[in-house]
Amino acid sequence: MFSNKNILVTGGTGSFGNAYVRKLLKKFKPKKVVVFSRGEDRQRKMEESLANYKNLRFFIGDVRDKERLKVAFSDMDYVVHAAALKQVPAAEYNPLECIKTNVNGAENVISAALETKVSKVLALSTDKAVNPINLYGASKLASDKLFISANSYVGRSNKTFSVVRYGNVSGSTGSVIPVFKKLLENKTNYFPITDEKMTRFWITLDQAVEFVNDSFKRMRGGEIFVPKIPSFRIPDLARAMGNKKMKIVGIRPGEKIHEVLTAKDESHLVVQFKDYFIIVPTTSSKKKMNIYKSSRTGEKGKTVNKDFYYSSDINKNFLSINELKYFLKNYKYEE
Numbered sequence: 453m454f455s456n457k458n459i460l461v462t463g464g465t466g467s468f469g470n471a472y473v474r475k476l477l478k479k480f481k482p483k484k485v486v487v488f489s490r491g492e493d494r495q496r497k498m499e500e501s502l503a504n505y506k507n508l509r510f511f512i513g514d515v516r517d518k519e520r521l522k523v524a525f526s527d528m529d530y531v532v533h534a535a536a537l538k539q540v541p542a543a544e545y546n547p548l549e550c551i552k553t554n555v556n557g558a559e560n561v562i563s564a565a566l567e568t569k570v571s572k573v574l575a576l577s578t579d580k581a582v583n584p585i586n587l588y589g590a591s592k593l594a595s596d597k598l599f600i601s602a603n604s605y606v607g608r609s610n611k612t613f614s615v616v617r618y619g620n621v622s623g624s625t626g627s628v629i630p631v632f633k634k635l636l637e638n639k640t641n642y643f644p645i646t647d648e649k650m651t652r653f654w655i656t657l658d659q660a661v662e663f664v665n666d667s668f669k670r671m672r673g674g675e676i677f678v679p680k681i682p683s684f685r686i687p688d689l690a691r692a693m694g695n696k697k698m699k700i701v702g703i704r705p706g707e708k709i710h711e712v713l714t715a716k717d718e719s720h721l722v723v724q725f726k727d728y729f730i731i732v733p734t735t736s737s738k739k740k741m742n743i744y745k746s747s748r749t750g751e752k753g754k755t756v757n758k759d760f761y762y763s764s765d766i767n768k769n770f771l772s773i774n775e776l777k778y779f780l781k782n783y784k785y786e787e
Contacts (some may be wrong), residue, residue, distance in 0.1 A: 453669055454480040460528045461487055462515055462561065464534030465494035467624035468561040468576065471657045471720040472532060472664065473498075488524050489535065490514050494580055515557030521564035528568065532664065533561050533575040533599075536592070538707045539579070542705040543588035555590035555598070562602045562613065574668055575599045577617040577676065579764075586706025596676060600733050603673045612673030617731075618681065619653035619711045619764070621660050622779070628652075628686065629780070632693045643690040643696040648685040651710050651764040655679065656769055656779070663728070676731040678713045681769040684776060692776035709765075716727065716761040723753040729762065 454494050457474060463469045464487030476485050486509045489495060495510045502508055514522040515535045525531065538545060543550040558575065565573050577596050580589030592780040632643055655663075659681070667677040668700040690698055703709075714722050714729055723730050723745055730753070732744045746754045771779070 453481050454530075456472040456481065456483045457486045457565065458482070458531040459525055459530045459532070460511075461532045461534060463489055463533075463772060465489040465491055465498055465623060466534060467657065468660060469532075469534045470498060471588060471611070472534070472661050473508070474502070475661045475665070477502065477508060478735065482489045482507060483609065484527075485583060486511050486524060486528065486658050486685070488513055488515075488521075491719060495700070508565060512690070514553075515560055516552050518560040518563055521560050524568050525564045528570050529572070530668070531565060531570050531573045533558070533573060534608075538588060540586050541587050541704055543591070544705045545704045550587055550591050551670065553751060554588070555594045558595035558598045562598060565611065565613070566602070571612070573599065573602070573611075573612070573613045573669065573670065574664060575615050576616050576664070577711050579617065579619040580708070581617065582712040583713050586710060588706065598677070600674050603733075604625075606673075612671055614667065614671040616664050616667050616690060617676050617678050617713060617739060618645050618660060618663070620657050622654050623655050624657060628689065628753075629693075632690065636694050636696075637757070642699045643694070644701040645686055645690060645698045646703050646707060647709055648687055648698070649709055649765075649769075651683050653681050653684065653711050653713065653764045653767070654684050654745040654779070655681045666728075666749075669749050670751070674733040674736075678729040678731065678762065678768075680727050680729070682769040684771040688771070688773050689776055692773045692780060711764040712761060714760070714762040717757050719756055719758055720762040722760060724756050725751050725753040729756075755766060 461469045461473055471486055473746050476482055484507050488511045492512055499510055513523045513524055537550045561563055578592050581592040581596055584590040584593050596615050599613045599615050620627045663679045718731055720731050
């Protein structure tokens with residue numbers, strides 16, 4: 453579905469955006485791929501590393517600037533919205549900046565898509581948007597609601613807006629793996645653990661990229677796509693990386709003990725498929741709900757039990773220390 457299409461990625465020089473652009477260029481035959489981001493130095497480095505691809509373009513801009521987005525979107529078919537301020541502590545200390553990028557930026561992406569020929573927009577979300585206890589999570593919940601509601605404004609056009617939600621990508625910028633790796637290099641005597649009960653979902657960058665591509669094929673508009681992925685315990689990760697002593701340092705501002713990808717209060721909106729869930733819009737009628745039980749790729753789903761929720765601490769699939777060692781050995785991670 454990406455062949456001969458023009459595709460733009462906001463936040464295209466970030467951990468996900470960079471990997472996603474590379475996958476598009478190497479696996480498919482898009483007419484043009486546009487990287488939209490603020491950082492000129494990151495763009496320069498990315499452009500140098502992908503110099504052989506003549507269908508790659510770079511566009512300096514900010515999602516806070518609607519007019520700039522409209523120019524960038526002018527001949528695009530698809531948009532992947534990955535730009536965000538995502539560091540939880542930074543958002544707590546800089547709330548207005550977080551809102552400007554994550555909420556106002558989402559509104560600008562939607563408006564620009566509605567006013568141009570863009571036909572599909574897929575926005576990236578986070579586990580922190582579920583029952584948010586920090587500003588980053590609250591801002592992404594608002595963003596999710598905006599993208600879902602955008603489908604009510606498309607009129608007779610074929611435009612669709614959907615959301616993909618998963619937890620921290622293992623080894624991405626800001627995640628715990630690069631932190632532990634740096635401590636090992638510096639020969640630190642212990643790993644700082646915020647809470648010994650803490651669990652997280654595990655998804656690699658490659659898996660996240662593939663899930664977004666699959667969601668593009670499946671989307672009807674208005675869904676939130678959630679992958680079925682394993683969990684791990686933070687102390688087990690520490691043991692897998694170095695088996696050093698662990699020191700409990702306490703929860704960081706806005707941090708959760710466990711990741712939640714679907715909430716108990718929205719169980720009546722969750723449809724389960726073999727490898728993923730979708731959360732249908734809150735305004736869906738019974739007839740619409742039945743439509744969502746079948747993806748555009750022909751997969752069949754079913755509703756979940758009342759009070760179902762998908763959380764990293766009650767997941768049926770937990771990675772062992774040996775499995776974590778295998779993943780750590782066989783995958784490259786961002787510094």
